[in-house]
Amino acid sequence: MAELLQPIHTLGEAWFGFLWPLLWTLVKVMVLIAPVMFCVTYLTWAERKIIGYMQVRIGPNRVGIFGLLQPLADAVKLFCKETLIPLHSDKVVFLLAPILTLVPALLVWAVVPFSPELILADLNIGVLYVLAISSMGAYGILMSGWASGSRYALLGSLRSAAQTISYEVAVGFTLIPVIMLTGSLSLRDVVLAQQDMWNIIPLLPLFGIYFISSVAETNRAPFDLPEAEAELVAGFFTEYSAMSFGMFFLGEYANMILVSTLGAVLFLGGWLPPVPMLAFIPGIVWLLLKIGFLLFVFLWIRATFPRYRYDQLMRLGWKVFLPISLLWVFLTGVTLHLLGRVA
Amino acid sequence: MDMLADLVFYLFAAVLLMAALGVVTVRNPVHSVLLLVLAFFSSSALFVLLGAEFLAAILVMVYMGAVAMLFLFVVMMLDIDFDLLRRGARDHLPVGIAVGGLVLFELVVLVAGVRLDPSHAHPGAGLAHSNVSEIGRVLYSTYIYPFEISSIILLVALVGAVVLTARKRSDQKRQSICEQVARTRDQAVELKKVASGQGA
Numbered sequence: 001m002a003e004l005l006q007p008i009h010t011l012g013e014a015w016f017g018f019l020w021p022l023l024w025t026l027v028k029v030m031v032l033i034a035p036v037m038f039c040v041t042y043l044t045w046a047e048r049k050i051i052g053y054m055q056v057r058i059g060p061n062r063v064g065i066f067g068l069l070q071p072l073a074d075a076v077k078l079f080c081k082e083t084l085i086p087l088h089s090d091k092v093v094f095l096l097a098p099i100l101t102l103v104p105a106l107l108v109w110a111v112v113p114f115s116p117e118l119i120l121a122d123l124n125i126g127v128l129y130v131l132a133i134s135s136m137g138a139y140g141i142l143m144s145g146w147a148s149g150s151r152y153a154l155l156g157s158l159r160s161a162a163q164t165i166s167y168e169v170a171v172g173f174t175l176i177p178v179i180m181l182t183g184s185l186s187l188r189d190v191v192l193a194q195q196d197m198w199n200i201i202p203l204l205p206l207f208g209i210y211f212i213s214s215v216a217e218t219n220r221a222p223f224d225l226p227e228a229e230a231e232l233v234a235g236f237f238t239e240y241s242a243m244s245f246g247m248f249f250l251g252e253y254a255n256m257i258l259v260s261t262l263g264a265v266l267f268l269g270g271w272l273p274p275v276p277m278l279a280f281i282p283g284i285v286w287l288l289l290k291i292g293f294l295l296f297v298f299l300w301i302r303a304t305f306p307r308y309r310y311d312q313l314m315r316l317g318w319k320v321f322l323p324i325s326l327l328w329v330f331l332t333g334v335t336l337h338l339l340g341r342v343a
Numbered sequence: 344m345d346m347l348a349d350l351v352f353y354l355f356a357a358v359l360l361m362a363a364l365g366v367v368t369v370r371n372p373v374h375s376v377l378l379l380v381l382a383f384f385s386s387s388a389l390f391v392l393l394g395a396e397f398l399a400a401i402l403v404m405v406y407m408g409a410v411a412m413l414f415l416f417v418v419m420m421l422d423i424d425f426d427l428l429r430r431g432a433r434d435h436l437p438v439g440i441a442v443g444g445l446v447l448f449e450l451v452v453l454v455a456g457v458r459l460d461p462s463h464a465h466p467g468a469g470l471a472h473s474n475v476s477e478i479g480r481v482l483y484s485t486y487i488y489p490f491e492i493s494s495i496i497l498l499v500a501l502v503g504a505v506v507l508t509a510r511k512r513s514d515q516k517r518q519s520i521c522e523q524v525a526r527t528r529d530q531a532v533e534l535k536k537v538a539s540g541q542g543a
Binding site: 131136165 | 373377380400407408412473475
């Protein structure tokens with residue numbers, strides 16, 4: 001593979017000089033982002049189909065076979081609509097907010113390992129990078145709520161930001177035992193350390209906490225309080241229309257795929273097969289299967305459970321999940337010490 | 344590659360300086376906080392260029408993810424009269440100039456007194472391990488007491504804030520899960536026999 005790309009590199013360096021590494025990185029980023037955006041659009045289709053069948057409906061079936069062209073039709077519709085900007089809004093912040101919601105969801109993909117070689121940037125602080133970038137997502141929500149100049153949007157954004165921050169704490173603490181078992185912050189090392197046993201076996205309760213918290217962090221049902229339509233119209237994106245609304249939508253789905261991927265990498269062994277016998281199937285297939293399963297559970301939950309109340313949500317995060325994950329950090333430390341695996 | 348690193352440095356340094364200037368000059372306090380966030384982000388990018396990626400990640404997590412977020416919450420919820428704010432600024436101008444001048448004087452003295460050595464520009468370059476494990480080693484051995492004591496101080500501050508603000512209010516309805524679960528049919532349902540035609 002490296003030899004095949006050599007002529008391109010030589011040509012690029014001849015044409016662009018010292019700017020070539022920058023351009024080459026851009027190309028790699030595009031190769032990574034395009035499939036992610038494709039998956040995002042088809043996740044919306046999958047959601048409508050799966051929830052449709054769960055509720056004994058058919059779901060979209062008019063545009064293309066099985067409604068397969070529906071996402072394209074939706075995208076065209078969103079692009080053709082007029083972007084409305086409310087009179088009392090802060091225009092710059094109002095238009096920046098949706099971009100700031102979508103961008104962090106795409107930035108994190110840089111450190112996701114698809115196979116031992118296929119990884120854009122194998123940072124030695126991978127896990128910290130994930131936490132740092134995903135903490136930026138709440139800014140888009142807060143900015144959109146404030147800039148809309150509407151009470152519904154402001155209340156929705158405050159709720160949503162508080163929810164995101166609270167559950168980030170829980171997610172952060174579930175990652176610490178994973179790091180302790182690995183002894184490294186690189187996501188590639190996290191997967192390689194699961195060669196003998198997936199992290200889900202010693203850390204089963206933490207996987208549950210991670211998954212429920214990530215449902216809450218992505219503002220999905222049953223924790224979709226920011227857009228509780230009965231009380232807040234549509235929450236923080238009440239005033240948005242056309243593609244600025246579409247970007248919030250894309251951000252939400254990109255985040256869903258992202259947290260599912262991270263769940264698969266951190267707890268389900270990433271690209272590793274469940275038993276060594278099945279190693280002839282390529283690692284990327286295993287990873288995609290695991291991501292697909294977790295995404296299905298996301299949709300399944302949405303079709304099954306009623307919405308939580310806000311105070312119940314906060315109690316669950318701070319008074320249930322946080323103590324359990326703190327206890328598990330302690331237990332992991334003690335176990336590692338007793339097994340003599342502490343450096 | 345060095346040219347590229349220089350280019351990236353000047354880009355982020357320019358953004359950082361403009362954002363920092365904007366924090367103190369823009370009129371709207373919410374814009375001020377947002378520019379502060381931009382300044383934090385640019386400075387963390389500069390840390391990455393120095394090879395201090397752990398500090399960069401912590402800067403983003405703590406200052407952008409927590410501190411500036413709280414600022415933003417508070418500033419957004421305040422109903423600020425911008426005219427009043429500007430009038431106050433004019434009254435405090437002499438004091439502001441005095442404090443600013445003093446800080447500038449101190450900075451000049453400090454920079455004049457220290458000879459900057461470019462060979463120390465990349466403090467993380469000579470380390471055997473990644474700087475995460477190196478910082479961890481120092482933090483939990485040499486500086487264990489300052490580290491633990493400062494975390495205790497933060498914990499005390501946290502508990503203090505909760506004790507000062509959390510109080511039982513009589514006008515607030517709270518859910519008690521124990522009471523709900525312990526409720527039986529006898530407490531919840533009352534059967535009444537209403538004579539025909541007498542019911543309200």
